[in-house]
Amino acid sequence: MVTASHKTHQVPTPRVLIVGNYCHDVLIQNDTVVGESLGGASSFIASVLDGMSIPCSLVAKVGHDFRYQVNHIPILVPASKTTVFHAYFDSGVHENGNQDRVLKRVCLCDPISPTDLPDARFDFGMAVGVGGEILPQTLERMIEICDVVLVDIQALIRDFDAVDGTVKLVDLRETGFRSLLPRIGVLKVSSEEAVFMDVEEVRKWCCVVVTKGEDGCKVCWKDGEMEISPFLANQEDPTGAGDSFLGGFVTGLMQGLAVPDAALLGNFFGSLTVEQIGLPKFDSRLLQRVKDEVQRRKTQCLHYEGNYDELMFLKPEGHEQFHSSLGAAKLLTQHSIQESKDCSGQPKLAVNPVNDEAMQTADGKP
Ligand SMILES: Nc1ncnc2c1ncn2[C@@H]1O[C@H](COP(=O)(O)OP(=O)(O)OP(=O)(O)O)[C@@H](O)[C@H]1O
Numbered sequence: 001m002v003t004a005s006h007k008t009h010q011v012p013t014p015r016v017l018i019v020g021n022y023c024h025d026v027l028i029q030n031d032t033v034v035g036e037s038l039g040g041a042s043s044f045i046a047s048v049l050d051g052m053s054i055p056c057s058l059v060a061k062v063g064h065d066f067r068y069q070v071n072h073i074p075i076l077v078p079a080s081k082t083t084v085f086h087a088y089f090d091s092g093v094h095e096n097g098n099q100d101r102v103l104k105r106v107c108l109c110d111p112i113s114p115t116d117l118p119d120a121r122f123d124f125g126m127a128v129g130v131g132g133e134i135l136p137q138t139l140e141r142m143i144e145i146c147d148v149v150l151v152d153i154q155a156l157i158r159d160f161d162a163v164d165g166t167v168k169l170v171d172l173r174e175t176g177f178r179s180l181l182p183r184i185g186v187l188k189v190s191s192e193e194a195v196f197m198d199v200e201e202v203r204k205w206c207c208v209v210v211t212k213g214e215d216g217c218k219v220c221w222k223d224g225e226m227e228i229s230p231f232l233a234n235q236e237d238p239t240g241a242g243d244s245f246l247g248g249f250v251t252g253l254m255q256g257l258a259v260p261d262a263a264l265l266g267n268f269f270g271s272l273t274v275e276q277i278g279l280p281k282f283d284s285r286l287l288q289r290v291k292d293e294v295q296r297r298k299t300q301c302l303h304y305e306g307n308y309d310e311l312m313f314l315k316p317e318g319h320e321q322f323h324s325s326l327g328a329a330k331l332l333t334q335h336s337i338q339e340s341k342d343c344s345g346q347p348k349l350a351v352n353p354v355n356d357e358a359m360q361t362a363d364g365k366p
């Protein structure tokens with residue numbers, strides 16, 4: 001029986017919908033496995049949103065062999081295996097000098113169909129597939145149930161070699177998603193992916209955010225464009241930087257920040273992610289500092305007041321100060337972590353190897 005007292009303990013209604021399969025990531029260097037981690041853009045994004053206390057719903061599929069414990073329970077497909085990516089970091093071995101890694105999809109879980117999505121409304125939807133699991137009709141359904149949809153182009157333009165699963169990119173114009181672009185809010189592309197689309201054409205329909213690794217990002221919309229400064233980082237593994245960028249970006253939008261400030265938060269979480277191998281663990285003191293800075297920024301300039309249909313593009317006054325405050329929060333936390341680690345003799349960076357103790361099937365059973 002539901003009593004009145006339950007109301008005070010209700011979990012806040014999720015306002016962000018994340019759609020994309022979880023996967024197992026295997027990082028390989030010189031034929032040696034250097035790390036294994038939970039992967040999939042949805043896992044990186046959820047980690048940022050959970051850390052920043054933004055309620056979200058997540059739709060991901062996994063197979064019977066899924067081996068991580070996660071906050072957001074995926075849909076278990078017993079007859080399937082979990083999607084697996086092998087990431088090769090042998091620079092120079094492959095003929096794609098402009099890529100930071102060669103990715104192979106070596107196992108594939110089921111696609112996500114419109115009927116897998118919740119029957120509810122959301123402020124923001126995030127179409128963030130990694131293995132081709134988001135279908136045009138799934139994106140269309142997301143557009144119907146979310147006020148603003150953010151899309152990672154990697155969900156739309158990836159093709160996989162029939163023999164060894166090597167990820168190849170196809171031109172956005174050749175996909176079944178092109179006609180949906182005027183109905184989405186934001187398309188996130190990396191500089192490598194940007195050559196597989198016509199940025200000048202697409203920016204007339206939706207906001208295009210081009211992420212540029214250590215150089216930060218560029219936000220393009222129909223009437224203008226703007227460079228957003230990066231944060232310094234000691235890169236260990238680039239995996240998931242773009243995903244965490246999206247997590248920080250949507251956190252900023254959810255908090256009512258203007259697009260340039262939200263993109264700064266995206267750069268911030270991207271920079272934290274490259275400093276760790278695999279799925280990052282965010283320090284709780286740092287997260288609290290970031291929340292405080294976002295609150296401060298919010299009180300300086302609140303733009304949306306609950307209406308997310310209109311994104312605000314102009315760079316608000318105090319943007320550079322917001323950048324410095326976030327950078328200072330990162331430095332301060334790094335110093336205090338370093339001091340405590342110097343005493344305990346712990347290694348510098350947290351690696352995310354396969355966590356045997358945490359291994360569970362998707363329904364939580366060991
Ligand atoms: N070496 C770095 N130093 C500082 N910030 C970085 C670095 N690499 C990435 N970032 C931040 O993360 C964001 C996303 O990175 P990137 O442009 O590499 O995206 P991506 O290629 O989609 O990433 P991935 O596919 O590896 O998830 C950048 O816009 C930047 O803000």
Ligand SMILES: O[C@H]1[C@H](O)[C@@H](O)[C@H](O)[C@@H](O)[C@H]1O
Nearest residue numbers: 025039040041085130240243
């Ligand atoms: O976990 C990673 C991550 O989500 C990357 O953004 C994606 O490019 C890879 O395919 C995936 O294995």
